[in-house]
């Protein structure tokens with residue numbers, strides 16, 4: 001990471017709303033014990049959210065994912081470069097992915113994926129799949145031929161965007 005760790009006061013200011021949103025969701029029964037605050041390039045808080053998996057019946061409603069979704073809608077952009085994520089817990093690989101898709105290059109987190117695992121929220125199956133140590137959890141099957149309909153999408157895409 002190229003950024004210097006913010007001061008304790010700044011960290012307090014950014015983590016507090018994430019923790020508050022998380023506890024609110026926990027107490028209301030709308031989400032799991034995870035929260036995140038996304039901060040803009042000028043240090044302003046863009047969104048502070050908790051996990052919404054239960055509320056939205058959405059397996060992808062992790063706090064960092066929700067923060068990226070809400071920030072993109074709020075700012076009407078797909079590019080959150082220059083923004084910084086403050087997550088109460090180490091992001092899972094899905095959320096690492098969404099941060100990277102959005103152009104976020106810095107994320108500070110407090111609890112670790114080990115802490116999450118000890119509380120029933122292990123993402124180790126994802127980590128093992130991605131590092132290649134256990135790919136038995138998902139069959140990814142490449143159909144090498146016979147899908148001209150799928151291939152034709154590229155032809156149409158190039159025609160529409162050239």
Ligand SMILES: [Zn+2]
Pocket residue numbers: 062063064065091092093094095096
């Ligand atoms: Zn996640």
